Amino acid sequence: MYRLGIDLGGTNIAVAVVDEKYNIVGRAxxxxxxxxxxxxxxDSIAEASKAAVKxxxxxxxxxxxxxxxxxxSVIPSEGIVTYANNFTGFNNLPLCAxxxxxxxxxxxxxxxxxxxxxxxxxxxxxxxxxxxxxVTLGTGVGGGVIIGGKMLLGSNFAGGELGHTVLHxxxxxxxxxxKGCFEAYASATALIKQTKRAMDxxxxxxxxxxxxxxxxxxGRTAFDAMRQGDKAxxxxxxxxxxxxxxxxxxxxxxxxxxxxxxxxxxxxxKENLTDPVNELVRRDIYTRHTETKDRVCAAKLGNDxxxxxxxxxxxxxK
Amino acid sequence: MYRLGIDLGGTNIAVAVVDEKYNIVGRAxxxxxxxxxxxxxxDSIAEASKAAVKxxxxxxxxxxxxxxxxxxSVIPSEGIVTYANNFTGFNNLPLCAxxxxxxxxxxxxxxxxxxxxxxxxxxxxxxxxxxxxxVTLGTGVGGGVIIGGKMLLGSNFAGGELGHTVLHxxxxxxxxxxKGCFEAYASATALIKQTKRAMDxxxxxxxxxxxxxxxxxxGRTAFDAMRQGDKAxxxxxxxxxxxxxxxxxxxxxxxxxxxxxxxxxxxxxKENLTDPVNELVRRDIYTRHTETKDRVCAAKLGNDxxxxxxxxxxxxxK
Numbered sequence: 001m002y003r004l005g006i007d008l009g010g011t012n013i014a015v016a017v018v019d020e021k022y023n024i025v026g027r028a029x030x031x032x033x034x035x036x037x038x039x040x041x042x043d044s045i046a047e048a049s050k051a052a053v054k055x056x057x058x059x060x061x062x063x064x065x066x067x068x069x070x071x072x073s074v075i076p077s078e079g080i081v082t083y084a085n086n087f088t089g090f091n092n093l094p095l096c097a098x099x100x101x102x103x104x105x106x107x108x109x110x111x112x113x114x115x116x117x118x119x120x121x122x123x124x125x126x127x128x129x130x131x132x133x134x135v136t137l138g139t140g141v142g143g144g145v146i147i148g149g150k151m152l153l154g155s156n157f158a159g160g161e162l163g164h165t166v167l168h169x170x171x172x173x174x175x176x177x178x179k180g181c182f183e184a185y186a187s188a189t190a191l192i193k194q195t196k197r198a199m200d201x202x203x204x205x206x207x208x209x210x211x212x213x214x215x216x217x218x219g220r221t222a223f224d225a226m227r228q229g230d231k232a233x234x235x236x237x238x239x240x241x242x243x244x245x246x247x248x249x250x251x252x253x254x255x256x257x258x259x260x261x262x263x264x265x266x267x268x269x270k271e272n273l274t275d276p277v278n279e280l281v282r283r284d285i286y287t288r289h290t291e292t293k294d295r296v297c298a299a300k301l302g303n304d305x306x307x308x309x310x311x312x313x314x315x316x317x318k
Numbered sequence: 319m320y321r322l323g324i325d326l327g328g329t330n331i332a333v334a335v336v337d338e339k340y341n342i343v344g345r346a347x348x349x350x351x352x353x354x355x356x357x358x359x360x361d362s363i364a365e366a367s368k369a370a371v372k373x374x375x376x377x378x379x380x381x382x383x384x385x386x387x388x389x390x391s392v393i394p395s396e397g398i399v400t401y402a403n404n405f406t407g408f409n410n411l412p413l414c415a416x417x418x419x420x421x422x423x424x425x426x427x428x429x430x431x432x433x434x435x436x437x438x439x440x441x442x443x444x445x446x447x448x449x450x451x452x453v454t455l456g457t458g459v460g461g462g463v464i465i466g467g468k469m470l471l472g473s474n475f476a477g478g479e480l481g482h483t484v485l486h487x488x489x490x491x492x493x494x495x496x497k498g499c500f501e502a503y504a505s506a507t508a509l510i511k512q513t514k515r516a517m518d519x520x521x522x523x524x525x526x527x528x529x530x531x532x533x534x535x536x537g538r539t540a541f542d543a544m545r546q547g548d549k550a551x552x553x554x555x556x557x558x559x560x561x562x563x564x565x566x567x568x569x570x571x572x573x574x575x576x577x578x579x580x581x582x583x584x585x586x587x588k589e590n591l592t593d594p595v596n597e598l599v600r601r602d603i604y605t606r607h608t609e610t611k612d613r614v615c616a617a618k619l620g621n622d623x624x625x626x627x628x629x630x631x632x633x634x635x636k
Contacts, residue, residue, distance in 0.1 A: 129473075130473060131472060131473045145572075147465070147470065152465065152573070153574075154449060154573055154574025154575070155447075155448060155449045155574055155575055155576040156574050156605060156608070157574075158574045158604065158605045159572060159573050159574035160572065161571040161572065161574075161604045162572060164568075164571045164604045165483070165568035165571055165572060166485060166564050166567070166568055167484060167485075167487055168486060168487045169485055169486045169489075169561075169564055171487075176604055177602065177606075178567075178602050243487075246484050246487055249484070249496075250482075250483035250484055253479040253482045253483055254463075254477065254478065254479065254480060254483060254572065255470070255472055255477050256471075256472025256473055256474050256475075256476045256477035257472065257473055258473040284495065284496050286476065286479045286482045286494055287474060287476045288495075290474070
């Protein structure tokens with residue numbers, strides 16, 4: 001039995017055929033061209049889906065169902081994207097029905113953060129857990145919360161916005177309109193801002209040379225500088241890890257999951273990120289006196305998490 | 319069919335017989351004397367239970383089961399209090415088994431915050447909801463989170479510590495050891511601290527007279543002063559409501575419940591608390607563009623929430 005997993009991104013539509021053991025057996029990718037009408041985007045999704053099935057050496061009849069992880073807000077039970085700000089015409093869009101028409105199979109949907117969390121839960125960092133949380137540190141801070149194998153959706157399907165919890169009242173402005181959100185301190189965007197600020201204050205820091213070499217300041221600049229012993233870079237990383245840890249510790253105190261995994265580009269730093277975060281969480285968590293092991297780890301599946309999770313959304317919403 | 323609800327407090331043990339429509343039909347109360355051995359406290363719980371049954375004009379045979387809401391941490395499925403810092407000997411205490419021995423009926427258990435949340439969910443502010451949260455502003459800030467009718471426990475039964483989420487990094491010290499927790503800004507204890515601070519800075523404030531009249535500064539001092547037009551008192555209340563709203567908004571963004579109710583002594587202020595909190599939450603919540611009604615309200619059952627919720631714990635854990 002095979003499933004299709006569809007990762008609908010602002011730039012690319014990535015589709016893969018996934019077998020029952022979560023192996024990807026065929027892939028395809030097309031440009032999203034997000035400015036186009038929803039109908040045309042849907043055509044492209046269908047096209048990529050068929051290409052992925054072909055790449056797997058299979059036929060559409062071999063595919064049991066498909067799942068989509070999409071940006072924006074979603075009502076999984078109705079197969080509708082209520083709103084996605086980076087797509088035109090994604091207002092109460094019956095995306096599942098539109099795609100079922102094109103592919104002839106049942107389609108399931110959730111937002112991309114939830115799909116990625118579910119992928120890690122099933123086949124990555126979260127294997128063997130019951131309560132599992134994935135926090136993605138990217139342009140923003142996204143989250144997916146799985147409790148007893150079920151996705152936390154909230155009464156209006158808008159729950160799990162872990163990035164939009166204030167960590168520092170009246171602090172850094174956030175894209176959501178509030179001030180001081182976790183996202184405004186712990187996203188890759190925030191790290192880059194923190195790096196640039198430190199560079200302005202430390203004209204002799206190695207970060208200048210590293211940024212020049214890679215053409216720009218990015219989420220690795222401070223980490224790379226730290227690895228080469230740069231003082232200002234080390235300080236940026238230390239502060240950043242503290243921000244991440246404070247937010248993670250809040251989430252741990254609320255949910256007390258078996259495991260919390262950190263994904264997104266910055267999670268490629270692996271232990272350089274998770275070791276200091278675990279140390280700070282162990283120090284601060286409400287249950288510190290009974291903690292026996294680290295409960296924060298890096299994501300394992302990278303970009304495939306969203307595809308694999310999407311493929312298996314039928315397990316959540318069938 | 320009748321149930322017993324037991325609210326085990328640091329000062330009193332309050333027990334009531336509750337009918338199937340959540341009416342209390344008999345009550346009893348005894349002193350806890352929390353310094354005593356667990357055995358003796360258990361004897362007192364049994365004694366109060368029998369007295370409540372008698373007060374209801376019933377016999378023990380008429381009681382289907384009993385539930386206890388206790389301070390501390392609990393494993394409901396095992397009927398064990400793992401730890402309660404204000405009781406001696408409450409370390410992995412098999413309280414349900416001990417009480418079953420004395421009363422001859424099945425006993426269920428959860429912590430007091432969860433029991434109170436469940437009471438409000440069943441018979442108070444949360445009637446008709448599916449996802450419901452109760453936040454208690456008392457000595458500390460407690461919370462109970464109900465998702466789809468089930469209690470959020472966490473993998474280690476220590477979840478739901480909504481009060482121990484940092485709202486203001488490096489801010490006010492919290493009893494939990496961290497700095498800047500929601501509890502350190504929004505508990506009654508914090509409000510009293512904020513009131514005293516404002517009084518020190520405003521020697522001519524009406525709060526001085528009000529505190530003298532009631533013998534001490536309490537959670538009502540600033541609210542009472544506000545009602546009489548006192549400027550410093552009004553400012554204390556405004557700031558306090560902002561702290562509450564920031565924490566509540568964080569919780570709303572994470573869980574997006576149908577309703578969040580605020581309990582504890584300060585919730586007696588009703589609209590004076592919930593109106594400004596709702597206004598701020600409506601302004602700041604992630605879903606502000608689709609909010610159609612206020613989702614924050616005051617608790618309805620007062621101290622009975624814990625008793626009624628405890629009585630019905632069999633619905634959660636049987």
